[in-house]
Amino acid sequence: MSQAQASRAAGDSNPDRATRLKLYRTMLEVRLVEKRAYDLFMQNLIKGTSHLALGQEAIAAGFGVAMRRDDYTFCTYRGHAHTLVRGASMVGVLGELMGRECGLMAGKGGSMHLTSAEHGALGSYAIVGAHLPIAAGAAWSAQYRGTEQAAVCFFGDGATNIGAFHEALNLAAVWKLPVVFVCENNLYMEYTPIGAVTAVPHPAADRAAAYGLDSIIVDGNDVDAVYAVAMRTLARARAGEGPSLVEAKTYRHSGHSRADPGKYRPTREVEAWMKRDPLPTYRQRLLGLAIPEAELAAIEGDVRAQVDAATEAARKSPPPPVELAFTQVWADGGFAWRN
Amino acid sequence: MEELTYRDAVARGIAQEMARDQNVVFLGEDIASAGGVFKTTGGLLERFGPKRVRDTPISEQAIVGAAMGAAMTGLRPIAEIMFSDFLAVCWDIVANEMAKMRYMTNGQVTMPVVIRTANGAGSRFGAQHSQSVENWAMMVPGLKVVAPSTPADVIGLLAAAVRDPDPVLFFEHKSLYGTKGLVPAGTLVDQLGKAKVLRQGSDVTLAALAAMVPRALAAAERLASEHGVSATVVDVRSLVPLDTATLLREIQHTGRLVTIEENPRLCGWGAEIVSIAAHEIFYSLDGPALRITTPHLPLPSADNLEDAVLPTVDRIVKEIVETFD
Numbered sequence: 251m252s253q254a255q256a257s258r259a260a261g262d263s264n265p266d267r268a269t270r271l272k273l274y275r276t277m278l279e280v281r282l283v284e285k286r287a288y289d290l291f292m293q294n295l296i297k298g299t300s301h302l303a304l305g306q307e308a309i310a311a312g313f314g315v316a317m318r319r320d321d322y323t324f325c326t327y328r329g330h331a332h333t334l335v336r337g338a339s340m341v342g343v344l345g346e347l348m349g350r351e352c353g354l355m356a357g358k359g360g361s362m363h364l365t366s367a368e369h370g371a372l373g374s375y376a377i378v379g380a381h382l383p384i385a386a387g388a389a390w391s392a393q394y395r396g397t398e399q400a401a402v403c404f405f406g407d408g409a410t411n412i413g414a415f416h417e418a419l420n421l422a423a424v425w426k427l428p429v430v431f432v433c434e435n436n437l438y439m440e441y442t443p444i445g446a447v448t449a450v451p452h453p454a455a456d457r458a459a460a461y462g463l464d465s466i467i468v469d470g471n472d473v474d475a476v477y478a479v480a481m482r483t484l485a486r487a488r489a490g491e492g493p494s495l496v497e498a499k500t501y502r503h504s505g506h507s508r509a510d511p512g513k514y515r516p517t518r519e520v521e522a523w524m525k526r527d528p529l530p531t532y533r534q535r536l537l538g539l540a541i542p543e544a545e546l547a548a549i550e551g552d553v554r555a556q557v558d559a560a561t562e563a564a565r566k567s568p569p570p571p572v573e574l575a576f577t578q579v580w581a582d583g584g585f586a587w588r589n
Numbered sequence: 590m591e592e593l594t595y596r597d598a599v600a601r602g603i604a605q606e607m608a609r610d611q612n613v614v615f616l617g618e619d620i621a622s623a624g625g626v627f628k629t630t631g632g633l634l635e636r637f638g639p640k641r642v643r644d645t646p647i648s649e650q651a652i653v654g655a656a657m658g659a660a661m662t663g664l665r666p667i668a669e670i671m672f673s674d675f676l677a678v679c680w681d682i683v684a685n686e687m688a689k690m691r692y693m694t695n696g697q698v699t700m701p702v703v704i705r706t707a708n709g710a711g712s713r714f715g716a717q718h719s720q721s722v723e724n725w726a727m728m729v730p731g732l733k734v735v736a737p738s739t740p741a742d743v744i745g746l747l748a749a750a751v752r753d754p755d756p757v758l759f760f761e762h763k764s765l766y767g768t769k770g771l772v773p774a775g776t777l778v779d780q781l782g783k784a785k786v787l788r789q790g791s792d793v794t795l796a797a798l799a800a801m802v803p804r805a806l807a808a809a810e811r812l813a814s815e816h817g818v819s820a821t822v823v824d825v826r827s828l829v830p831l832d833t834a835t836l837l838r839e840i841q842h843t844g845r846l847v848t849i850e851e852n853p854r855l856c857g858w859g860a861e862i863v864s865i866a867a868h869e870i871f872y873s874l875d876g877p878a879l880r881i882t883t884p885h886l887p888l889p890s891a892d893n894l895e896d897a898v899l900p901t902v903d904r905i906v907k908e909i910v911e912t913f914d
Binding site: 356358366373380381383392401413414421424583585587 | 614640643645646648650651653654655656657658659660661662663664666681682685686690691692693694695696697698699730731753754755782829830831832833834865
């Protein structure tokens, strides 16, 4: 099955009503958890650093809703969204950011390493590009075991200029691995415009041909469009037709990290993208499709209550016991290196 | 018992584990059709097929990354990095990802992966294909580090590494590939973290690793016959976990410690053993500890230059005799 055929088989038709509501809810969950994370930072309840994906929720949500429960996610230090959309609990995510015992990793990983293996979220990787070959390996394992699972690997535009990106794309293409590489092109690699440091205009899509892959660009702020691409590329992966490379154009509302106010970005550019905020625009679309406002308001109230409850639970959770720092270096649970 | 080369022991060890467990897969550059650039993996493709024995591009990050992703999702991969010097190319995935994943996730992820690599000098390959880099691995929490010196240990320790649930760096010594040793028939499974006492003496304890083990044994023979010095020789075998119980017992028995290390001087594994001995059995020592290493140099290529910098039997004997003056 060619990629075009896979596309027809999966259907580029619009998602049904239930799926659309699920997409909206998922985006909203991510948005409100991350806004809460920002507030908790301001209250000094979250330490270290944090990289928010405010404005980029449609990509994680579109893929998250399209993925099978047993698929694998690999993401970056900007990975709160990708972990949440797989079903990791809000308490686990907020608790991890706050360094509490209830955190997904009981405070041993922090914001940049969110992982929920039971949900197939196999790690947030804080070294740019490192997880692309690792995702290829998980896809290799799925191929070897014949499970029709797929791996989805999210990364930023900056990662397209690191060697691991190219090694992973080539290996995945040569071995026809069931992996979807998703470049979230938010136009800036940290503080520098991606165009200023990249040889081609589309950092991912323009490289696809080098690995015999189709060039795929999607509006990363349109969750329906992302969902359609996700269904199509996941179907191709499961059909044994190999990897895909998707470039999703998007924009982060805030700076690179907690330390960055994002002042290097032109005001007009920011304003133009803020008008394309994936949440209000999708809400408008749903209203236009005759979904009653009350139904959306109910979802919004529900998610807000969920985030409040998760915040409270995380606040009440104690810090991890100090002994935990000396565990799980090895599979025997300990850290001994000598007898 | 049969006589086997260290080289053939590699393929036998891999085959033993692949035959036992369908989840064991093997990947690396030139390992399948070509049988390995050191001819260590011949016959594996024919026996286990291209699905389990896979040639890769020259992409070290893809090799160890793929091994890691596969290990996290149920397989037990063996990855080959052709020369240990090339670990520098993929060290991010080894040291930052593979080694830390279990810890960072508080035990959510298990990492049963083995990275085999040809380590060490003696082949006149120069500074980028001859290094002893086991200390790079030793200093990263989360990595186990093994370096066998005999064909039987290659098989037994490789089996132990493959069966271990944690990442293991398996350093084969390229100067030992042609050496022979007796190997028992049947399945061999050894234990990580166990040093082996190869020779028992009463005056000095020599701790050696990989290609320095046969040199330590030869030096011990000459110390006995030419200088009346009786030496114990311990093959350290495993740097992490480190068998300090055996090492400290044997050092206490003779009262003297000499480490024989192929690595450049600074931060070699021997320094760690000396430090442990100095702290824990200081009052059992009869003299200063001695580290015999390659000087802190990149390695030269010409025969006479390479021979001049590596610890030779002559240098080992000379330096030890001097400590008894």
